[in-house]
Amino acid sequence: xxxxxxxxxxxxxxxxxxxxxxxxxxxxxxxxxxxxxxxxxxxxxxxxxxxxxxxxxxxxxxxxxxxxxxxxxxxxxxxxxxxxxxxxxxxxxxxxxxxxxxxxxxxxxxxxxxxxxxxxxxxxxxxxxxxxxxxxxxxxxxxxxxxxxxxxxxxxxxxxxxxxxxxxxxxxxxxxxxxxxxxxxxxxxxxxxxxxxxxxxxxxxxxxxxxxxxxxxxxxxxxxxxxxxxxxxxxxxxxxxxxxxxxxxxxxxxxxxxxxxxxxxxxxxxxxxxxxxxxxxxxxxxxxxxxxxxxxxxxxxxxxxxxxxxxxxxxxxxxxxxxxxxxxxxxxxxxxxxxxxxxxxxxxxxxxxxxxx
Amino acid sequence: xxxxxxxxxxxxxxxxxxxxxxxxxxxxxxxxxxxxxxxxxxxxxxxxxxxxxxxxxxxxxxxxxxxxxxxxxxxxxxxxxxxxxxxxxxxxxxxxxxxxxxxxxxxxxxxxxxxxxxxxxxxxxxxxxxxxxxxxxxxxxxxxxxxxxxxxxxxxxxxxxxxxxxxxxxxxxxxxxxxxxxxxxxxxxxxxxxxxxxxxxxxxxxxxxxxxxxxxxxxxxxxxxxxxxxxxxxxxxxxxxxxxxxxxxxxxxxxxxxxxxxxxxxxxxxxxxxxxxxxxxxxxxxxxxxxxxxxxxxxxxxxxxxxxxxxxxxxxxxxxxxxxxxxxxx
Numbered sequence: 096x097x098x099x100x101x102x103x104x105x106x107x108x109x110x111x112x113x114x115x116x117x118x119x120x121x122x123x124x125x126x127x128x129x130x131x132x133x134x135x136x137x138x139x140x141x142x143x144x145x146x147x148x149x150x151x152x153x154x155x156x157x158x159x160x161x162x163x164x165x166x167x168x169x170x171x172x173x174x175x176x177x178x179x180x181x182x183x184x185x186x187x188x189x190x191x192x193x194x195x196x197x198x199x200x201x202x203x204x205x206x207x208x209x210x211x212x213x214x215x216x217x218x219x220x221x222x223x224x225x226x227x228x229x230x231x232x233x234x235x236x237x238x239x240x241x242x243x244x245x246x247x248x249x250x251x252x253x254x255x256x257x258x259x260x261x262x263x264x265x266x267x268x269x270x271x272x273x274x275x276x277x278x279x280x281x282x283x284x285x286x287x288x289x290x291x292x293x294x295x296x297x298x299x300x301x302x303x304x305x306x307x308x309x310x311x312x313x314x315x316x317x318x319x320x321x322x323x324x325x326x327x328x329x330x331x332x333x334x335x336x337x338x339x340x341x342x343x344x345x346x347x348x349x350x351x352x353x354x355x356x357x358x359x360x361x362x363x364x365x366x367x368x369x370x371x372x373x374x375x376x377x378x379x380x381x382x383x384x385x386x387x388x389x390x391x392x393x394x395x396x397x398x399x400x401x402x403x404x405x406x407x408x409x410x411x412x413x414x415x416x417x418x419x420x421x422x423x424x425x426x427x428x429x430x431x432x433x434x435x436x437x438x439x440x441x442x443x444x445x446x447x448x449x450x451x452x
Numbered sequence: 453x454x455x456x457x458x459x460x461x462x463x464x465x466x467x468x469x470x471x472x473x474x475x476x477x478x479x480x481x482x483x484x485x486x487x488x489x490x491x492x493x494x495x496x497x498x499x500x501x502x503x504x505x506x507x508x509x510x511x512x513x514x515x516x517x518x519x520x521x522x523x524x525x526x527x528x529x530x531x532x533x534x535x536x537x538x539x540x541x542x543x544x545x546x547x548x549x550x551x552x553x554x555x556x557x558x559x560x561x562x563x564x565x566x567x568x569x570x571x572x573x574x575x576x577x578x579x580x581x582x583x584x585x586x587x588x589x590x591x592x593x594x595x596x597x598x599x600x601x602x603x604x605x606x607x608x609x610x611x612x613x614x615x616x617x618x619x620x621x622x623x624x625x626x627x628x629x630x631x632x633x634x635x636x637x638x639x640x641x642x643x644x645x646x647x648x649x650x651x652x653x654x655x656x657x658x659x660x661x662x663x664x665x666x667x668x669x670x671x672x673x674x675x676x677x678x679x680x681x682x683x684x685x686x687x688x689x690x691x692x693x694x695x696x697x698x699x700x701x702x703x704x705x706x707x708x709x710x711x712x713x714x715x716x717x718x719x720x721x722x723x724x725x726x727x728x729x730x731x732x733x734x735x736x737x738x739x740x741x742x743x744x745x746x747x748x749x750x751x752x753x754x755x756x757x758x759x760x761x762x763x764x765x766x767x768x769x770x771x772x773x774x775x776x777x778x779x780x781x782x
Contacts, residue, residue, distance in 0.1 A: 174738025193739075274709065274714030302740075303736050303739065305528065305529060311714025313710060324603065
């Protein structure tokens with residue numbers, strides 16, 4: 096009886112293993128066939144990258160699929176670095192990144208890769224000073240000084256001068272930054288690099304940097320959580336996150352000398368200001384934009400598209416999606432608190448689409 | 453039923469030679485199958501570990517070449533200028549693990565002794581159930597708990613108190629943020645106590661009753677029996693539970709990154725923010741672009757692996773050194 100039992104166990108095990116192998120191989124073949132879709136079948140396009148832009152792609156891919164039932168997108172929000180790596184390896188059709196790819200990085204790709212700005216984001220200063228419930232005004236020098244560790248007290252003259260009438264306490268500023276690699280960090284540091292030569296040489300800009308001072312919080316929620324909990328702290332967070340959570344944040348003086356509150360409109364304005372430079376190089380940075388209504392700490396998030404797509408079905412679908420994203424897609428951004436592209440950018444990018452072949 | 457099947461098999465085939473027949477016979481008994489199958493499972497663990505080290509080693513080649521051994525002793529972590537050093541992360545990992553073990557070992561072993569030796573069986577069962585439930589809570593929950601309760605408590609009550617009473621020690625000097633080495637150590641301690649407690653209790657319960665009876669019959673009190681007979685008998689197993697807990701503390705990511713402050717600096721003060729290896733990998737891996745940057749993060753994984761082995765070995769040596777006399781084996 097015992098022997099029989101153990102034999103049955105062996106049988107059961109081998110059946111289970113065989114089943115596993117079979118199911119694994121069948122799912123593999125299903126994957127292979129979905130790529131090259133003959134007309135009439137669903138075409139599956141894979142995209143991966145930016146976690147920041149995930150809400151945008153999620154909304155767009157869903158709406159686009161409803162209008163075009165034969166095209167389906169699959170988006171993995173694995174981070175910009177992952178998106179770039181996967182696109183380079185050819186495992187996805189489209190990549191998404193919060194940071195532009197420089198020439199050195201582009202050279203590692205087999206073919207040419209186009210970068211389409213798809214929407215705008217911004218970083219805003221958020222703070223927690225007991226007794227202060229107004230939007231503080233920040234000069235560029237104040238932000239750079241605080242993050243370099245040179246301005247250490249809230250009642251520093253740089254801050255006091257910009258905020259007459261606000262009683263700033265004689266307390267140490269506790270600086271908070273993102274600890275995870277993030278496009279928001281890149282925007283923030285890119286801005287600081289532009290307005291402070293010292294920041295540019297000492298720290299620079301990247302998705303993660305070597306911070307001179309401060310505590311790190313994971314994600315927007317981590318930074319905001321630390322700021323809300325720690326009295327006399329200052330951090331930076333993504334505008335979208337702050338709008339969705341109705342948070343109080345400071346205004347920043349732009350290069351025309353006006354204190355601008357970050358809104359979807361003032362962020363779009365920053366992109367419109369730099370249109371001529373973007374015409375020359377789509378990767379041009381829009382931080383510290385010149386216009387009088389521009390919010391200075393703004394940036395694009397990008398969709399990365401290979402210039403050469405051999406599969407005709409995929410080529411058509413991707414080109415059609417890009418046109419759709421530049422027209423109808425843009426109108427959907429406001430509802431999820433992302434800033435849409437200015438008309439000038441839409442025109443530039445429409446002229447880029449025929450480059451994909 | 454079994455014999456019917458075997459005889460029909462024999463009839464269908466030509467008679468096998470002696471050796472093959474013996475093999476078939478053993479096969480029919482299932483012993484050989486069980487032997488080979490379990491051997492396969494055991495070997496797969498070796499294979500997985502080997503592959504892990506191999507992959508980490510191969511994919512950190514550029515970083516190892518560029519920084520060499522300096523990687524282990526430098527403190528700059530600068531993704532912009534591609535300068536990477538692991539020292540602050542190693543320091544943070546070791547310090548937080550040490551804090552957590554210092555707190556968790558007395559709590560866990562003490563609790564296990566109570567549950568196994570002193571508590572009425574019903575209470576023991578209930579409490580053990582709760583403890584095992586704690587072991588199953590995801591670490592992000594512990595992280596949230598830490599952010600909303602442990603960190604404010606440390607910042608407003610515990611840290612100022614410690615600074616006030618023990619401020620002459622470098623360990624308790626400097627500004628108080630709430631987040632930092634101490635916060636991470638406390639959260640880790642909360643997370644690993646259930647491991648130590650649950651496993652140690654099982655070990656203590658497995659100590660033969662004759663041991664207790666013998667000690668009691670010689671006139672030992674209940675506590676003397678527990679401390680001088682039962683606990684030493686179970687020592688090896690209890691240390692095993694501590695190793696398990698240490699491994700968990702070394703590799704914990706989510707809860708640590710939520711409260712450690714994520715600042716790659718070495719600081720003697722336990723109130724200062726720091727960073728751990730697992731936390732920096734989780735934080736920066738997704739957005740890391742550039743070959744050296746990515747490979748430096750992978751090399752950190754390798755460092756964590758080696759660190760775990762070294763600390764495990766050190767702990768074993770320590771135990772061997774302290775338990776030379778009259779070790780009981782479980």
